[in-house]
Amino acid sequence: MVLITAVREYINRMLQDISGMKVLVLDPSTVSAVSVVYSQSDLLKKEVFLVELVDSISMSKKSMSHLKAVYFLRPTSENIQHLKRQLASPRFGEYHVFFSNILNDTQIHILADSDEHEAVQQVQEFYADFVAVDPCHFSLNISSNHLYMLPVAMDPSKLQQYCDRIVDGISAVFLALKRRPIIRYQRASDIAKRIAQDTANLMYQQESGLFDFRRSETLLLVLDRRDDAVTPLLNQWTYQAMVHELIGIQDNKVDLRTLAKVPKDQQEVVLSSEQDSFFKANMYENFGDIGMNIKQMVDEFQQIAKSNQSIQTIEDMAKFVDNYPEYRKMHGNVSKHVTLVTEMSKIVEERKLMLVSQTEQELACNGGQGAAFEAVTNLLNNESVSDIDRLRLVMLYALRYEKESPVQLMQLFNKLASKSAKYKPGLVQFLLKQAGVDKRTGDLYGNRDLMNIALNMARGLKGIENVYTQHQPLLFQTMENISKGRLRDIDYPYVGNHFQPGRPQDVVIFIVGGTTYEESRAVALYNSTNSGIRFILGGTTLLNSKRFLKDLEEAQRMLRSSSTLV
Structure with missing residues (x-):
C-alpha cells in the first residue's frame, strides 16, 4: 500500500507505451499529482518535451502535428469542455486521453461526438485523483477547506461539491490500491458521516463493479479535524x-x-x-x-x-x-x-519560539491550570512574541481549560485583544464552538480514562527526551485503538451492514479538514513498528497553524455575513 509507487506506475504506463516526442497536458490538480512523484528529468527520459496546462492549450492556435499529446485530467465538466473545443480543431498528431477518476456515460458520449477528426487514439481511467505527498500520506489540496465547519443549510450546493470532491479522492485511492474497504466514521461529526455514507454508496452500489476486488481486511475511517484542533496549532520541531x-x-x-x-x-x-x-x-x-x-x-x-x-x-x-x-x-x-x-x-x-513552544507543549501535554495561566500571561506581555503566537497560545489554553477557568479565560481574551492589533474578535470563542470539549469524540488530553492516566504517569516517571516534541497527536491513540480492537462502535459506527469481523490489515484514515506533517510522522513511525497493520493517512489539505487559522477565520466570516443577511 505505497501511494507514490501506485501513481508512478500510472504515469509510467501513460508515457512509456507511446513512442516518440510527446506533450503532456495537465490541469491544476493533475499538475500536483504528477509533480510530487515525477521529476522533470523523469519526464525527459520518457520523451516528454513540453508540459502544458489544458486551459492554455485552448488559447493557442499553433499547430504541433509532430507531437503526440498525452492528456491527464480530472473528469470535470470544465475539462471535458476544454477537450471538446480542442478536438474540434486538433493541433497535435495524436491524442491519448487519460482521466484521473471515473468518467460518467454522458462525458464519454460528449468526447466520442467531439472526435470528428478521429485524432483520439485511446481514452482510459488511471486513478490518481490525489496528491501522494509521502508513501503513506496523501492530500486532496482542496482550496475551500473551511467548508467543513459550516452548517449544511448555509450553502447546500457548495457543501455538496466539497463532499463530492472528497468522495472522488477517497475512491481513487482505493481504486489505485485495488481495495474495497469496510467504512467507519466519527459519530459526533455530521460531515464525516455524510462522506462515509456517500463513499459507501459509490463503492457498494453505483460503481460496485469497479470495486469488485478480492476480499481483503481493509478499513476506511473518516474523522473530523475538529476532534483534534491542538495538533495544527502547535509549533513543530521535527x-x-x-x-x-x-x-x-x-x-x-x-x-x-x-x-x-x-x-x-x-x-x-x-x-x-x-x-x-x-x-x-x-x-x-x-x-x-x-x-x-x-x-x-x-x-x-x-x-x-x-x-x-x-x-x-x-x-x-x-x-x-x-x-x-x-x-x-x-x-x-x-x-x-x-x-x-x-x-x-x-x-x-x-519569534522566540523556543520560549513559546515550551509553554505550548505544556498546554498540550501536562496539567496545572494555574501555572499555565501564568505562563501564557507572561508571554502575552512579552513584546518579542508575535501576534500569531499570542493567538495560538490563548487558543491552546482555551481548548485545555475552557470548563475549568472561564474567568481567567476571559482575562486572556481581553489581554489578547489589547496586545494584538491583528486579533480577530471572537476567533477563540469560535474555535471553542467548533472544537470545544462538547464537540469532541476522542480523549484529546489523555486524561479521561484510567489506562491513559497510568500511561501518562509512566511516561512522566521515565522523563521526556525532548520537551519540544513530547506531544503526540490524537491520531496516535486512534491507531493504537484500531490495532488493539478497542475502537468503540458507539463512537465510530460502521456504515450499513458491512462489519469488520477481525483486525484489519490495511487502514486508510481520512481527516476532513486536513492533516499535519506531525500526524504523517506518527503514521510512518507506527508503520515501522511492524504491528501487522499498515496505515495510510489522507486529508482535504495539508495544514500548518497559519492555514488552520485562515480556515477558521474564513468560516467565521461566512457565518457572520450569512447571519447579517437573515
Whole structure:
C-alpha cells in the first residue's frame, strides 16, 4: 500500500507505451499529482518535451502535428469542455486521453461526438485523483477547506461539491490500491458521516463493479479535524513539519524567493523523500539533530577541500557553502538543507519560539491550570512574541481549560485583544464552538480514562527526551485503538451492514479538514513498528497553524455575513 509507487506506475504506463516526442497536458490538480512523484528529468527520459496546462492549450492556435499529446485530467465538466473545443480543431498528431477518476456515460458520449477528426487514439481511467505527498500520506489540496465547519443549510450546493470532491479522492485511492474497504466514521461529526455514507454508496452500489476486488481486511475511517484542533496549532520541531510550519511546503516544494541572499538555483527547492536521500533519512529527526547531521556532511567535504575554516554555528556553515561554489555543485542537496536550517534558525530566534513552544507543549501535554495561566500571561506581555503566537497560545489554553477557568479565560481574551492589533474578535470563542470539549469524540488530553492516566504517569516517571516534541497527536491513540480492537462502535459506527469481523490489515484514515506533517510522522513511525497493520493517512489539505487559522477565520466570516443577511 505505497501511494507514490501506485501513481508512478500510472504515469509510467501513460508515457512509456507511446513512442516518440510527446506533450503532456495537465490541469491544476493533475499538475500536483504528477509533480510530487515525477521529476522533470523523469519526464525527459520518457520523451516528454513540453508540459502544458489544458486551459492554455485552448488559447493557442499553433499547430504541433509532430507531437503526440498525452492528456491527464480530472473528469470535470470544465475539462471535458476544454477537450471538446480542442478536438474540434486538433493541433497535435495524436491524442491519448487519460482521466484521473471515473468518467460518467454522458462525458464519454460528449468526447466520442467531439472526435470528428478521429485524432483520439485511446481514452482510459488511471486513478490518481490525489496528491501522494509521502508513501503513506496523501492530500486532496482542496482550496475551500473551511467548508467543513459550516452548517449544511448555509450553502447546500457548495457543501455538496466539497463532499463530492472528497468522495472522488477517497475512491481513487482505493481504486489505485485495488481495495474495497469496510467504512467507519466519527459519530459526533455530521460531515464525516455524510462522506462515509456517500463513499459507501459509490463503492457498494453505483460503481460496485469497479470495486469488485478480492476480499481483503481493509478499513476506511473518516474523522473530523475538529476532534483534534491542538495538533495544527502547535509549533513543530521535527524537520519536515518544521519547514511547513515556518516557511511552507506546497506539493513537496519550498518557495524561498522572499528570503534575502538565497542563490538563484535555490529559490524553489524540492523536499521529497523519493528524490533526496538526506531528507529521507532526516525528515522525522528533531531540529537539533538536523543541525548536527548537516554539520557532519559539511565537515566531510571541508576535509576534502582541505579548508581550515572554523565551523561552529549554522551561520558558519552558510558562509562556508557561499565561499565554495564547487561545494554547491557537488553537494547542492546539502547546501539546500543548510539554507533551510539557516532560515528557520532566524525565525526561531526572531519569534522566540523556543520560549513559546515550551509553554505550548505544556498546554498540550501536562496539567496545572494555574501555572499555565501564568505562563501564557507572561508571554502575552512579552513584546518579542508575535501576534500569531499570542493567538495560538490563548487558543491552546482555551481548548485545555475552557470548563475549568472561564474567568481567567476571559482575562486572556481581553489581554489578547489589547496586545494584538491583528486579533480577530471572537476567533477563540469560535474555535471553542467548533472544537470545544462538547464537540469532541476522542480523549484529546489523555486524561479521561484510567489506562491513559497510568500511561501518562509512566511516561512522566521515565522523563521526556525532548520537551519540544513530547506531544503526540490524537491520531496516535486512534491507531493504537484500531490495532488493539478497542475502537468503540458507539463512537465510530460502521456504515450499513458491512462489519469488520477481525483486525484489519490495511487502514486508510481520512481527516476532513486536513492533516499535519506531525500526524504523517506518527503514521510512518507506527508503520515501522511492524504491528501487522499498515496505515495510510489522507486529508482535504495539508495544514500548518497559519492555514488552520485562515480556515477558521474564513468560516467565521461566512457565518457572520450569512447571519447579517437573515
